[in-house]
Amino acid sequence: MVARSRRAAAALLVLALGAGARASAQTLAVDTAGDAVKIRAPGFSFLKGDPLARLKDGRSVRVELTAMAFLSQGQPAAATTRRIFAVSYDLWEERFAVTTVGARALSVSHLALAAAEAWCVDQLTIPLSALGRDAPFWIRLEYRVLDGESGPESTDPFYSLQAIIDVLSRRGKKADASPRAIEGGPFRTPRGSPPPR
Numbered sequence: 001m002v003a004r005s006r007r008a009a010a011a012l013l014v015l016a017l018g019a020g021a022r023a024s025a026q027t028l029a030v031d032t033a034g035d036a037v038k039i040r041a042p043g044f045s046f047l048k049g050d051p052l053a054r055l056k057d058g059r060s061v062r063v064e065l066t067a068m069a070f071l072s073q074g075q076p077a078a079a080t081t082r083r084i085f086a087v088s089y090d091l092w093e094e095r096f097a098v099t100t101v102g103a104r105a106l107s108v109s110h111l112a113l114a115a116a117e118a119w120c121v122d123q124l125t126i127p128l129s130a131l132g133r134d135a136p137f138w139i140r141l142e143y144r145v146l147d148g149e150s151g152p153e154s155t156d157p158f159y160s161l162q163a164i165i166d167v168l169s170r171r172g173k174k175a176d177a178s179p180r181a182i183e184g185g186p187f188r189t190p191r192g193s194p195p196p197r
Contacts, residue, residue: 028139028184036125037189039067039139040118044182046143047087047096047117055089055096062086062101062146067124069131070138070185078137079130084146085120131189138185 029040051061064084068077084101090109096116097109100123108119121141131137 028141028182030139030184030187032128032189033125035128037069037128037131037139037187038125039121039141041121041141041182042118044121044141045114045117046120046145046180047113051145052113055087056091058089058091060086060088063120064144064146065120065124066140066142066144067126068140068142069126070140071131071135073138077140079126081124081126083120083123085123087116128189134189136186136188138183139187140181140183142181144180 027041027043029042030037031040032038046063046065047055047061051063055061062084064082066080066082068081069079070076071078086099086101088097089095090097093110095110096113097107098111098116098119099105099107106123108116111119124141126139
């Protein structure tokens with residue numbers, strides 16, 4: 001009986017440690033750069049599962065990342081930044097390339113998976129003016145896979161061979177409607193930050 005309770009206690013300890021490792025693997029951190037808050041999310045992965053399989057099959061994937069800042073939990077966001085990224089994978093070099101979709105396109109290539117995801121998160125900033133001076137705030141980081149959506153933000157005039165095959169065979173892919181997210185906080189703006197507008 002004592003041996004069984006020790007095994008049960010050991011199993012609970014292993015589960016607790018495993019849960020703690022998973023929680024710490026997806027943590028948020030912030031720092032300031034000029035008049036903006038930059039987000040760091042080591043371990044926050046959005047290129048996995050089916051989207052990663054599609055990339056390694058030679059197809060591109062579009063992902064929407066959203067960063068929201070809250071001055072109080074349960075209240076509407078004080079600031080929101082949203083960007084769409086087109087991601088592709090070089091089969092020969094086994095590296096990722098990312099381009100922002102929109103008026104001011106930025107791109108980067110020859111990145112490992114974690115570096116490509118970190119670069120995307122790095123493009124999301126929150127203006128300090130939305131947060132106030134020395135005020136606590138929380139950050140929520142979400143992603144949605146938009147692959148296969150047709151909409152006004154789709155600006156690529158060319159189709160991949162796989163997209164043409166999907167259209168002709170009527171196997172269109174649906175967007176992943178459920179955002180996946182992590183949250184962190186409270187953080188605090190530096191005392192010298194700009195006053196709210």
